[in-house]
Amino acid sequence: MPPPITLMVQGTTSDAGKSTLVAGLARILRRRGLQVAPFKPQNMALNAAVTADGGEIGRAQALQALAAGLAPHTDFNPVLLKPSSDIGAQVIIHGRVVASLSARDYHAYKPTAMAAVMQSWERLCARYDAVLVEGAGSPAEINLRDRDIANMGFAEAADVPVVLVADIDRGGVFAHLVGTLELLSASEQARVRGFIINRFRGDISLLQPGLDWLEARTGRKVFGVLPYLHGLFLDAEDGLGDAVAEGAGAAGALRVVAPVHPRISNHTDLDALRLHPQVDFHWVGPGQAIPPADLIVLAGSKSVQADLAWLRAQGWDEAIARHLRYGGKLIGICGGFQMLGRSLADPLGLEGEAGTAPGLGWLEMETELKPDKQLGTVSGHLDGALGGGAAVVSGYEIHMGVSWGAALQRPALWLESAAGKRADGALSADGQILGTYVHGLFDAPQALSALLAWAGLKDVQPIDLAARREADIERLADALETSCAIDALFDHRLPTQPTLSPLSPP
Numbered sequence: 001m002p003p004p005i006t007l008m009v010q011g012t013t014s015d016a017g018k019s020t021l022v023a024g025l026a027r028i029l030r031r032r033g034l035q036v037a038p039f040k041p042q043n044m045a046l047n048a049a050v051t052a053d054g055g056e057i058g059r060a061q062a063l064q065a066l067a068a069g070l071a072p073h074t075d076f077n078p079v080l081l082k083p084s085s086d087i088g089a090q091v092i093i094h095g096r097v098v099a100s101l102s103a104r105d106y107h108a109y110k111p112t113a114m115a116a117v118m119q120s121w122e123r124l125c126a127r128y129d130a131v132l133v134e135g136a137g138s139p140a141e142i143n144l145r146d147r148d149i150a151n152m153g154f155a156e157a158a159d160v161p162v163v164l165v166a167d168i169d170r171g172g173v174f175a176h177l178v179g180t181l182e183l184l185s186a187s188e189q190a191r192v193r194g195f196i197i198n199r200f201r202g203d204i205s206l207l208q209p210g211l212d213w214l215e216a217r218t219g220r221k222v223f224g225v226l227p228y229l230h231g232l233f234l235d236a237e238d239g240l241g242d243a244v245a246e247g248a249g250a251a252g253a254l255r256v257v258a259p260v261h262p263r264i265s266n267h268t269d270l271d272a273l274r275l276h277p278q279v280d281f282h283w284v285g286p287g288q289a290i291p292p293a294d295l296i297v298l299a300g301s302k303s304v305q306a307d308l309a310w311l312r313a314q315g316w317d318e319a320i321a322r323h324l325r326y327g328g329k330l331i332g333i334c335g336g337f338q339m340l341g342r343s344l345a346d347p348l349g350l351e352g353e354a355g356t357a358p359g360l361g362w363l364e365m366e367t368e369l370k371p372d373k374q375l376g377t378v379s380g381h382l383d384g385a386l387g388g389g390a391a392v393v394s395g396y397e398i399h400m401g402v403s404w405g406a407a408l409q410r411p412a413l414w415l416e417s418a419a420g421k422r423a424d425g426a427l428s429a430d431g432q433i434l435g436t437y438v439h440g441l442f443d444a445p446q447a448l449s450a451l452l453a454w455a456g457l458k459d460v461q462p463i464d465l466a467a468r469r470e471a472d473i474e475r476l477a478d479a480l481e482t483s484c485a486i487d488a489l490f491d492h493r494l495p496t497q498p499t500l501s502p503l504s505p506p
Helices: 018-031 059-067 103-127 152-158 173-182 186-190 204-218 241-245 267-275 304-313 316-325 335-339 445-455 465-483
Strands: 005-011 036-039 042-044 048-050 056-058 079-083 088-093 096-102 130-134 162-167 192-200 221-227 254-259 279-284 295-298 329-333 343-346 355-358 366-382 392-404 413-417 420-424 433-436
Touching: 005 018, 005 152, 018 036, 018 059, 018 130, 018 192, 018 465, 036 059, 036 103, 048 059, 048 366, 048 392, 056 059, 056 079, 059 130, 059 465, 079 103, 088 103, 096 103, 103 130, 103 152, 130 152, 152 186, 162 173, 173 192, 173 204, 186 192, 192 204, 204 221, 221 465, 254 267, 254 445, 267 279, 267 465, 295 335, 304 316, 304 335, 304 343, 304 355, 316 329, 329 335, 329 445, 335 392, 335 433, 366 420, 366 445, 392 445
Parallel strands: 005 130, 005 162, 036 130, 042 079, 162 192, 192 221, 254 279, 254 295, 295 329, 329 433, 343 366
Antiparallel strands: 048 056, 079 088, 088 096, 343 355, 366 392, 366 413, 413 420
């Protein structure tokens, strides 16, 4: 079997477009009939996904797998770091938690992590026609060069070519590209094939003199300039980014707000709400007052006790209590669900300082963090009390908390498994508060419609998040095909004619 086609996408900054570019290229290679796998050696993110082999990876790699027509697998992201503080993170290797380490201790652990990275890399190279690699942050971060496993350290070890991507919408794109290249070692510079510029808006002819200068200055090709794709919906790797400013539903829309706590995780759970044309959605950031709303959603958290203390310091607990007194609805997902109970116990210090803290007390429930993380995909339906004819729910669980108490006798969901039906979450006796451990609560069209109706929206229009995601992957791939020299980017090693219909399902 010939060696696979490989390419690593590195960025001049975080959020330069690495994840987006890999997703689009994965779809293009799949259209050409290749079996292609995404790969990110090390990812630091609080948005995660559950894999087919029962592990946990960054959500961006799950999206890239979807673009490639694959189920997510732990080999696509062998090292995942989930920050629990400014100087510490939970370390996940091949989908499983192995430790919680400080930044200094993780630096010492990197040789072990690199061994896991190379094991996954070798398996993928043996199985797939092509492997697309995503870097992390920037390769020019001098302080991180020693023992690097995320950027050039991996590229050198695996001997893969590199393309640099920069976001022109940030400004300074030529300085970013030339400066990054200059800060690399001679051997690292030699493996950089060229550049892609992301998020361009305007007249490309006005940019051309700069592109000509860049190619002459560096001796490397500009493979393309990807236009700014307005309204593109792809699962965020981690940060909220542009989503913080979103929220413009039609007149009479359901008003939904979600507080942004410091360790918010899996905020992609709220994407279906953000995108719904009848929802006026707003994130609420630090120092902001929670505005009048029909529904408040508390998203997940990687450090529930600390985030709850921070929420109280913002005065948001009082604002949410006032919201409930006036008849508003409240949903808590995973860590947000745990906050709704009477107490939160972390006796082993799994998410910070060991101890027990009071919860918000709106559900008669206690929670304790255990060392074994619950991971798995789930499906089932909403409880009949939520309407929608027991609407179908499909999602996943990622949590270390175990909850118990009288509130759980009124479950919000019923989940199906080989072992039979089981209850999940809680629905308050007055019907105002819903809590669940299931991520992806709003993703299924039936569940979304039922929950919006429960929250007070009349004549709900159904939307299909999966169909929207698929359409935008296709849109991205089409834009790349038009704006970039794809065959040159891959050194003319690709099949020239598409063998799959653009709309073929994964």
